[in-house]
Amino acid sequence: MIRVDGNGNSSSLIKVRGLNKTYSRGGETIQVLQGLNLDADKGDFVAFMGPSGSGKTTLLNLLGGLDVPSAGSITVDGDEITHMSGSKLTEWRARHVGFIFQMYNLIPVLTAYQNVELPLLLTKLSKADRRKHVETALSVVGLADRMSHYPRQLSGGQEQRVTIARAIVSDPTFLLCDEPTGDLDRKSADEIMALIEELVGKYGKTVLMVTHDPLIAARAHTTLHLEKGVLVEGKSSRQSVLTGGAA
Amino acid sequence: MKFSGLIFANLFRKKIRLLLTIGSFAVALFLFAFLAVVRNAFNRGADVAGADRLVVIDRVSIINLIPLKYRDQILQIPGVKCITHNNWFGGVYQDEKNFFPQFVIDPENQRQVFPELKVPDDQWNAFLKDREGAIAGARTAERFHWKIGDRIPIKTTLYGGGSWEFNLDGIYHGERPENDETQFWFQWDYFEERIPQVVKGQIGWYVLRVNSPDDSVRVAKAIDEKFANSPNETKTETESAFAAGWVKQFGNIQFLIMTIGTVVFFTLLLVTGNTMAISVRERTSELAVLKAIGFSGRAVLFFVLAESLVIAIVGGLLGLGLALLAVPALANALNGMLPQLVLEPSILVLGLVAALLVGIASGILPGLSAMHMRVVNALRRV
Numbered sequence: 001m002i003r004v005d006g007n008g009n010s011s012s013l014i015k016v017r018g019l020n021k022t023y024s025r026g027g028e029t030i031q032v033l034q035g036l037n038l039d040a041d042k043g044d045f046v047a048f049m050g051p052s053g054s055g056k057t058t059l060l061n062l063l064g065g066l067d068v069p070s071a072g073s074i075t076v077d078g079d080e081i082t083h084m085s086g087s088k089l090t091e092w093r094a095r096h097v098g099f100i101f102q103m104y105n106l107i108p109v110l111t112a113y114q115n116v117e118l119p120l121l122l123t124k125l126s127k128a129d130r131r132k133h134v135e136t137a138l139s140v141v142g143l144a145d146r147m148s149h150y151p152r153q154l155s156g157g158q159e160q161r162v163t164i165a166r167a168i169v170s171d172p173t174f175l176l177c178d179e180p181t182g183d184l185d186r187k188s189a190d191e192i193m194a195l196i197e198e199l200v201g202k203y204g205k206t207v208l209m210v211t212h213d214p215l216i217a218a219r220a221h222t223t224l225h226l227e228k229g230v231l232v233e234g235k236s237s238r239q240s241v242l243t244g245g246a247a
Numbered sequence: 248m249k250f251s252g253l254i255f256a257n258l259f260r261k262k263i264r265l266l267l268t269i270g271s272f273a274v275a276l277f278l279f280a281f282l283a284v285v286r287n288a289f290n291r292g293a294d295v296a297g298a299d300r301l302v303v304i305d306r307v308s309i310i311n312l313i314p315l316k317y318r319d320q321i322l323q324i325p326g327v328k329c330i331t332h333n334n335w336f337g338g339v340y341q342d343e344k345n346f347f348p349q350f351v352i353d354p355e356n357q358r359q360v361f362p363e364l365k366v367p368d369d370q371w372n373a374f375l376k377d378r379e380g381a382i383a384g385a386r387t388a389e390r391f392h393w394k395i396g397d398r399i400p401i402k403t404t405l406y407g408g409g410s411w412e413f414n415l416d417g418i419y420h421g422e423r424p425e426n427d428e429t430q431f432w433f434q435w436d437y438f439e440e441r442i443p444q445v446v447k448g449q450i451g452w453y454v455l456r457v458n459s460p461d462d463s464v465r466v467a468k469a470i471d472e473k474f475a476n477s478p479n480e481t482k483t484e485t486e487s488a489f490a491a492g493w494v495k496q497f498g499n500i501q502f503l504i505m506t507i508g509t510v511v512f513f514t515l516l517l518v519t520g521n522t523m524a525i526s527v528r529e530r531t532s533e534l535a536v537l538k539a540i541g542f543s544g545r546a547v548l549f550f551v552l553a554e555s556l557v558i559a560i561v562g563g564l565l566g567l568g569l570a571l572l573a574v575p576a577l578a579n580a581l582n583g584m585l586p587q588l589v590l591e592p593s594i595l596v597l598g599l600v601a602a603l604l605v606g607i608a609s610g611i612l613p614g615l616s617a618m619h620m621r622v623v624n625a626l627r628r629v
Contacts, residue, residue, distance in 0.1 A: 105533065108533075109256040118537070
């Protein structure tokens with residue numbers, strides 16, 4: 001169950017408490033996130049919406065350990081990541097986070113297979129085991145027959161599927177999607193969302209997604225709105241969202 | 248290695264740029280090897296000079312002759328072990344372009360003074376018995392396809408000019424690859440018999456060996472003092488100093504070569520550094536993604552450095568390989584105009600080390616920049 005009141009139980013997969021993020025720009029301090037609380041359980045599918053500059057991507061970056069908060073804490077599966085060193089955080093990301101970006105961000109000189117294999121190069125898996133994992137991931141996204149294709153030989157939707165395969169190949173604790181359909185036409189966007197829904201429904205993945213598109217957000221179990229760094233309301237197709245927190 | 252696929256895929260991303268960068272390395276390393284060979288060739292005399300050998304020339308200029316009668320007086324100086332004398336003949340074989348150094352020698356003592364230039368005893372004995380006999384260095388004999396027993400005409404404009412004919416009685420080989428194997432020796436008696444009266448009894452220079460290299464300074468001083476205030480004052484110096492002085496006549500070769508070499512490598516560093524910087528900048532988002540999915544900053548630095556090192560090694564080996572092929576061909580083309588051109592293993596090793604250093608230097612700044620790049624900032628630029 002998603003909670004934003006800071007009173008989630010200890011079994012929550014993701015626990016965010018009093019999260020603040022400020023930036024300095026031209027001598028001015030900009031408060032991007034203000035005392036944000038969030039609890040998400042395994043298998044939750046949350047969409048963050050909000051206008052540009054509301055702090056959606058900043059929140060995603062903080063949850064993914066790509067950025068460090070100015071104050072507050074983030075705990076994932078019992079690990080508090082906010083005080084981890086840079087190298088520890090890098091290792092943690094490799095084990096726990098799968099990233100799906102709007103622009104796919106595949107390596108153009110690598111085949112789909114090689115792109116998906118990248119996270120596994122950081123593990124001690126043998127080449128044969130890596131192959132099994134990559135083939136499975138590509139099968140899940142429906143691209144088993146496109147393994148040796150380069151990104152330029154794939155459509156936008158297919159590229160995003162490869163990105164999803166790369167994100168899930170190491171079986172991370174949760175997936176972070178930053179506008180995963182932002183660069184796709186409606187049909188491809190629907191296919192990608194169906195795939196993400198499958199990852200949640202069939203494989204029990206936890207997905208946190210940022211989007212501008214209400215139709216896409218509606219596919220998530222829960223939609224949370226960020227406005228000027230504050231979670232202001234919540235909607236859920238499955239259960240109620242307890243709002244409040246510092247906001 | 249499991250990362251090799253990623254490294255090589257990135258290397259081949261821009262094939263023309265890769266070829267041009269490797270080409271830059273190859274050209275620079277070829278030039279480096281060539282310049283080093285030329286530099287060594289000029290310094291060869293000093294390098295192979297015997298530590299116990301002294302050269303006595305006319306104080307004013309080596310082109311002035313000095314009396315043969317000095318020989319016995321020099322031999323009386325304590326510490327002198329043996330002495331020989333030479334004259335420059337300055338001839339050509341058949342054609343002007345067939346130049347090689349010919350020396351008139353004192354057959355009795357030449358081998359004692361230059362023991363590193365080996366002639367088989369039977370050939371040397373035949374030479375001693377043959378007034379018109381000659382000994383050729385192995386490289387010169389090979390160059391003109393001479394074999395023992397050949398009659399060899401040499402034309403000279405010195406000593407009254409004309410064509411002199413010799414019988415090739417032997418071929419000498421150097422003890423070390425660096426030894427000069429281009430000389431042509433013939434007998435003093437034959438020379439003395441044919442030269443004009445005015446230069447009879449005059450030799451070009453003496454070469455002598457002392458009992459110990461420690462005696463060199465004292466003996467050199469004693470020789471020059473003995474002939475001070477005579478019509479033919481002498482200048483005596485160690486063979487290596489003589490060789491170094493000879494090279495100086497061509498200008499400061501060492502400085503020139505070092506300057507060219509430094510400019511070549513500095514330019515290479517700028518070219519490859521710029522190439523690596525562009526290559527990394529083009530891939531900012533990709534490197535950011537690698538870091539996002541768990542590759543450490545050090546891994547990213549390693550990828551960038553590995554790319555620049557592969558370019559450096561391939562380009563370096565290509566350039567040095569070309570030099571290996573080109574130097575012998577060049578040596579032949581120069582027809583002995585330069586001292587022996589040898590591409591020594593030490594030059595190859597030094598070249599490869601220099602290539603690696605340039606490879607590291609050109610990759611380190613872009614690599615460090617990628618290593619410290621903030622993923623969030625890099626992704627925001629996409």
